[in-house]
Amino acid sequence: MFLDFATVEPRQAYFWMASTITPRPVAWVSSLSAAGVTNLAPFSFFQMITASPPTLMISPLINSDGSMKDTPHNIRETGEFVVNLVSYPMVDSMNATSFGFDRQLSEFEQCGIEATPSSLVKPPRVAKASVSFECKLAHFMPYPRESPSCYVVFGTVIAAHIDESILGADQKVDPRRLDLVSRMGADWYGRTNAEENFELVRPKGWAR
């Protein structure tokens, strides 16, 4: 099968790209509106960008009616957010928060998810998350500029909360203990504790 993307509708492009560019980590983003309403939503268009300065990105798409999702709205208003990672026991709660709740409603309350205060930013974090990154907005980039389909958000990580239960005896993160979920195509998910996971040592001589 060959697809010339000049002839592929955005909906189909989404289907082919999102179901093959996998597995994707899930950022479970907590934010706060200027009016003080907390928000929590998952985003799998999510990656680490660099460690110097520590930076990650998420890409909230526009809603089908062209409006902005609550998460980018809040981040643009307040300049702060938290990326919580999603381990397997939290997958149903994460999924519930992807429902399009009204901006005046908090997913923490609607979905019964325990929040706990962050240390350096105002939005709370997910109490049971094994890992949470507190972030300050670095760049807010409508893309494409003329007619945006998404708002790419770059965040500087200013603090992390890491549950020590995810560390192995060597004090390094053990992916089996972390047991994160990843987004696959359609309604499929993966886990970092899958039996098929394996270690692969890099060739000698690489500086990094």
Ligand SMILES: Cc1cc2nc3c(=O)[nH]c(=O)nc-3n(C[C@H](O)[C@H](O)[C@H](O)COP(=O)(O)O)c2cc1C
């Ligand atoms: C696992 C998962 C990953 C998702 N990833 C994205 C994403 O990367 N970008 C996006 O715009 N929506 C994504 N969504 C949908 C949003 O979570 C959904 O639109 C949500 O209602 C947005 O909430 P908000 O308006 O409170 O920000 C995802 C949903 C799920 C379940």
